[in-house]
């Protein structure tokens with residue numbers, strides 16, 4: 001097989017990233033936008049050792065689930081993966097992915113129930129990061145840093161087209177230079193947005209300390225974007241793919257938003273993690289609370305607690321919540337949020353879960369909540385948790401493969417995976433959230 005060869009192949013599977021997989025000349029071929037069950041004509045664009053990358057030329061036999069994309073940028077953008085297929089098929093793909101990871105990586109034979117899907121696949125994101133370049137403002141093209149100029153993003157909140165339009169007009173009117181990744185010159189790198197009950201925050205990420213014509217930007221945004229509560233500048237002068245730098249400056253309004261999940265309110269500073277899909281987060285946390293099975297007498301460790309969300313969501317049914325989180329601003333938010341929610345039985349510590357949990361002497365947990373980032377937990381932390389002999393563990397994960405790896409470690413340490421429930425927090429993308437419940441084996 002070589003580059004530019006053309007094949008007609010049947011798509012029999014889907015990769016972790018949502019690409020179709022077929023075979024030609026005994027080789028696996030990954031084809032973006034091809035769906036399981038389809039016969040497609042592909043041109044080979046790259047041949048690697050174990051697989052080849054193909055480009056979809058023609059769908060010879062379409063899947064019964066194939067749709068015309070509602071998003072006009074779908075085939076160029078690197079964000080979403082599933083606007084060309086019915087949502088039910090996307091959910092089944094996600095369910096299977098979780099089941100496969102548990103079997104293959106975790107050697108866990110759990111039956112995974114249907115994914116709890118979203119009511120709305122559009123406008124659900126409360127956080128946006130739009131790159132700014134000479135080519136425009138918007139999104140990165142797939143596997144690249146080429147910016148595609150967009151009017152608005154279909155999965156982002158309703159204000160995003162107005163924000164993009166206004167910043168674009170301000171840059172043109174006052175001759176503000178976009179940042180150039182190659183040379184490291186220019187000013188505006190990203191537009192970072194967040195929204196919640198208290199309104200819309202807009203943050204301009206700049207390469208320079210000074211933001212020229214900032215007052216004009218403030219004026220234009222306040223006039224054109226509804227419900228604005230804060231306009232910020234973030235300074236990032238490093239040559240890096242990381243979007244945000246350390247320093248935020250308030251240009252107008254406040255440097256936080258307030259949002260609610262169920263009966264709880266949360267103050268969120270721009271550096272703190274917060275789930276991007278509010279409606280589905282409530283579904284996720286409700287499942288986590290159900291899995292925690294609290295009666296009012298339990299000490300709960302809320303590890304990787306962020307701004308305190310999961311623990312506070314269930315604090316009224318617990319004796320005590322102890323939260324650990326590495327980002328300082330998030331811990332500050334968690335403490336404030338406990339007050340905001342009238343919660344007096346929560347304590348928060350700033351540091352790594354693996355570093356601090358072993359030091360929680362005399363605070364033996366009955367239930368442990370784990371909600372790590374994609375890379376999962378350090379093995380040493382899982383050992384600390386197992387040694388605590390907590391009767392239940394609730395593991396919330398945004399990456400099925402690392403969840404499966406960690407569940408295996410916990411099973412080897414005397415826990416048994418009881419239930420697993422995927423929840424779709426990221427409709428139309430390949431990302432998938434899962435919550436699992438483990439119970440300590442009484443014979444262990």
Ligand code: SAH
Pocket residue numbers: 272273274275303304305306307308309310324325326327330351352353354371372373
């Ligand atoms: N439970 C929270 C946050 C989950 S995201 C919520 O549902 O909103 C994962 C969190 O883990 C982030 O806030 C991140 O800052 C934090 N984190 C990352 N590595 C960590 C570590 N080693 N120890 C403690 N917290 C960590």
